[in-house]
Amino acid sequence: MNLVNFNDTGIAEKLLNEIHACAGLTGPVKIMEVCGTHTMEIGRLGLRSLLPENIELVSGPGCPVCVTPGAYIDAAVELALGKRIHIITYGDMVRVPGNEASLEEAKTKGAEIHIVTSPLQAIYLARQNPEDAFVFLAVGFETTAPATAKALIAAYETNMDNLTFFLSHRIVPPALAALIDGKDLDISGFMLPGHVSAIIGEAPYQFLADRGIPSVITGFEPIDILMGVLDLCVMIREGSPKVVNAYPRIVRKEGNPLAVAAYEKMFEPVDAAWRGIGMIPRSGLDIRDAFRRYDAAKKYGMSMASPEMARQPAQCCCGAVLKGKIKPNACPSFGAACTPRSPLGPCMVSSEGSCAAYFKYEMTA
Amino acid sequence: MNNSLVRLAHGSGSGLQQLLHEIIFPVLLPGWQGILEDAAVLDSVPGRFAFTSDSFVVWPLEFNGGNIGKLAACGTINDLAMMGALPRYMSVSLILEEGLEKSLLSRVLASLRIVCQESRVRIVCGDTKVVDKGKADGMFISTSGIGIVPQGRNLSAGNARPGDAVLVSGPIGLHGIAILSQRKGLGFASEALSDCAALDSLVEALLEKAPGTKALRDATRGGCAAVMHEMANSSKASIILDETKLPVPDVVKGACAYLGLDPLHVANEGRFIAIVPAGQADAAVFACNTHPKGKGAARIGTVVERQRFPLLLKTIIGGTRPVEMPSGELLPRIC
Numbered sequence: 001m002n003l004v005n006f007n008d009t010g011i012a013e014k015l016l017n018e019i020h021a022c023a024g025l026t027g028p029v030k031i032m033e034v035c036g037t038h039t040m041e042i043g044r045l046g047l048r049s050l051l052p053e054n055i056e057l058v059s060g061p062g063c064p065v066c067v068t069p070g071a072y073i074d075a076a077v078e079l080a081l082g083k084r085i086h087i088i089t090y091g092d093m094v095r096v097p098g099n100e101a102s103l104e105e106a107k108t109k110g111a112e113i114h115i116v117t118s119p120l121q122a123i124y125l126a127r128q129n130p131e132d133a134f135v136f137l138a139v140g141f142e143t144t145a146p147a148t149a150k151a152l153i154a155a156y157e158t159n160m161d162n163l164t165f166f167l168s169h170r171i172v173p174p175a176l177a178a179l180i181d182g183k184d185l186d187i188s189g190f191m192l193p194g195h196v197s198a199i200i201g202e203a204p205y206q207f208l209a210d211r212g213i214p215s216v217i218t219g220f221e222p223i224d225i226l227m228g229v230l231d232l233c234v235m236i237r238e239g240s241p242k243v244v245n246a247y248p249r250i251v252r253k254e255g256n257p258l259a260v261a262a263y264e265k266m267f268e269p270v271d272a273a274w275r276g277i278g279m280i281p282r283s284g285l286d287i288r289d290a291f292r293r294y295d296a297a298k299k300y301g302m303s304m305a306s307p308e309m310a311r312q313p314a315q316c317c318c319g320a321v322l323k324g325k326i327k328p329n330a331c332p333s334f335g336a337a338c339t340p341r342s343p344l345g346p347c348m349v350s351s352e353g354s355c356a357a358y359f360k361y362e363m364t365a
Numbered sequence: 366m367n368n369s370l371v372r373l374a375h376g377s378g379s380g381l382q383q384l385l386h387e388i389i390f391p392v393l394l395p396g397w398q399g400i401l402e403d404a405a406v407l408d409s410v411p412g413r414f415a416f417t418s419d420s421f422v423v424w425p426l427e428f429n430g431g432n433i434g435k436l437a438a439c440g441t442i443n444d445l446a447m448m449g450a451l452p453r454y455m456s457v458s459l460i461l462e463e464g465l466e467k468s469l470l471s472r473v474l475a476s477l478r479i480v481c482q483e484s485r486v487r488i489v490c491g492d493t494k495v496v497d498k499g500k501a502d503g504m505f506i507s508t509s510g511i512g513i514v515p516q517g518r519n520l521s522a523g524n525a526r527p528g529d530a531v532l533v534s535g536p537i538g539l540h541g542i543a544i545l546s547q548r549k550g551l552g553f554a555s556e557a558l559s560d561c562a563a564l565d566s567l568v569e570a571l572l573e574k575a576p577g578t579k580a581l582r583d584a585t586r587g588g589c590a591a592v593m594h595e596m597a598n599s600s601k602a603s604i605i606l607d608e609t610k611l612p613v614p615d616v617v618k619g620a621c622a623y624l625g626l627d628p629l630h631v632a633n634e635g636r637f638i639a640i641v642p643a644g645q646a647d648a649a650v651f652a653c654n655t656h657p658k659g660k661g662a663a664r665i666g667t668v669v670e671r672q673r674f675p676l677l678l679k680t681i682i683g684g685t686r687p688v689e690m691p692s693g694e695l696l697p698r699i700c
């Protein structure tokens with residue numbers, strides 16, 4: 001496959017013209033992208049500056065790092081500093097502020113923090129250092145959950161005793177359901193996350209169409225994103241809400257059943273706290289009892305499932321931003337008390353957070 | 366006792382003499398028979414000097430396309446060349462960690478020497494220290510350099526004016542990606558070969574064909590973005606880039622997509638950004654492309670009147686966005 005095709009300037013121009021033509025026949029359109037990578041790409045492309053004025057793009061709760069509760073970070077820091085446990089994590093988590101400190105700050109105090117890009121590297125690290133205890137911070141949506149499950153199976157089958165998993169996985173569809181159940185949300189359509197959809201397929205989004213909200217499973221190259229916007233505009237103009245798969249080269253209708261089976265075998269859905277948003281029923285994953293030996297939360301006595309976990313400092317508007325109620329630059333702390341260098345809230349810290357994307361890329365910010 | 370490793374005892378007295386005469390002098394200064402004095406005494410030359418200093422802590426010590434020694438020589442030579450200076454003298458200070466393999470030390474020093482020879486730079490002084498195991502990542506190198514600035518050259522990052530062309534001397538991001546791909550834990554392999562190179566001869570070729578060149582800066586830590594931010598800010602102007610013109614190799618594109626990085630933020634060790642009057646832009650691009658170290662050079666943007674952001678990018682779909690200064694340790698310790 002040649003990705004250059006999806007960067008074609010000529011095709012991009014045609015699609016933009018079509019979007020402008022279509023938008024002339026719709027009223028105001030508010031599209032929410034629910035994937036941090038979309039947020040970043042939209043910013044990186046300078047897309048907002050090219051869209052018709054009546055099309056607004058807002059960012060939803062699509063950055064898994066952003067919605068991880070501060071108390072989870074605090075617990076990880078306590079493991080690292082208090083119990084001298086080696087923490088293995090994705091790079092993005094390192095600078096996320098907890099309520100007390102970040103892992104980066106813990107590292108300057110001597111904590112052992114290892115950055116990896118796959119949980120299988122956690123297995124490798126723990127095997128190489130049998131005298132040390134390791135905890136893997138398992139965060140992310142349906143995209144990373146299968147990899148966590150694979151690593152957990154590997155640990156279980158080889159009877160490893162120095163590695164456990166601290167789960168904070170989240171599932172996308174329940175969050176979308178919670179969003180559209182909210183009273184004050186006026187979203188005309190959803191740009192659905194391509195990577196998550198590659199795992200779960202099209203069916204879990206059908207409830208959106210049933211509720212009259214169009215949605216498009218969208219890829220990440222410039223042409224993909226423009227096609228996503230155009231498909232949404234067309235459905236809004238025609239009043240025909242459907243789930244459209246505009247990323248068929250990666251996303252199959254049924255998704256990846258093997259990957260789903262892998263994490264459903266190890267994990268069960270539980271109510272979970274989303275930072276800045278609150279509790280969402282059955283939106284998180286917990287390790288099933290049969291594998292509890294590998295559950296860091298149980299081993300070290302940490303509980304994350306309570307509404308307080310979602311709380312944010314008063315001057316941080318991440319909750320309203322994640323719900324699409326305000327744009328990041330409408331938060332009084334934006335760019336002042338809160339910058340990527342010293343973030344107040346989670347949306348500013350992750351490279352995929354909506355506030356970080358706005359801070360980096362939006363001319364109007 | 367294992368004689369293949371550097372030991373603490375090599376840090377002073379007879380141990381140090383042994384290390385100097387067994388490895389450091391034979392490799393760095395082959396055939397040298399002089400007397401070790403406390404300082405180098407250099408002949409004076411008419412004109413102005415450029416003087417620079419840099420330290421190198423890269424990990425891994427050896428990477429695709431180079432090693433810490435090559436980097437240490439190139440880094441200092443390039444800093445001189447960016448001021449239009451002809452590099453002439455270098456100091457080399459080594460901080461070695463106990464347990465370092467002597468054979469590795471030899472390879473590193475040989476690379477350093479080869480770069481200096483090619484650029485006709487004399488290594489005239491240096492220092493060697495050995496520290497306890499755990500106090501340094503194998504070895505650190507610090508180099509300083511002196512160059513001579515020919516009459517009439519006045520390159521400065523503050524010289525850019527609206528209308529000037531912005532050039533990059535070759536494909537970007539290769540060094541940073543080569544280093545990252547060899548780090549443990551990031552879990553990706555890459556064919557990226559570091560661009561690490563001494564740029565003095567390329568600069569001479571450029572200045573010959575584009576004598577009006579106003580500013581040069583090598584795009585090391587922070588990548589091209591950081592350097593162009595500095596140039597724009599120093600010149601109280603802005604720079605607008607054309608994304609379709611950026612020479613980003615596929616290996617860099619792919620790795621950046623995987624790691625969530627912007628190629629403009631990724632470090633280079635053999636590329637510079639040049640500010641050239643628009644009328645000499647074509648000649649400058651041609652001069653670079655006909656030199657072995659400037660293949661792939663391109664005009665990537667234009668200097669414009671100062672705007673709200675110092676560095677802007679016209680994207681491939683025609684949008685415009687600011688390119689931010691990389692913040693924090695995006696790529697820790699790559700040079």
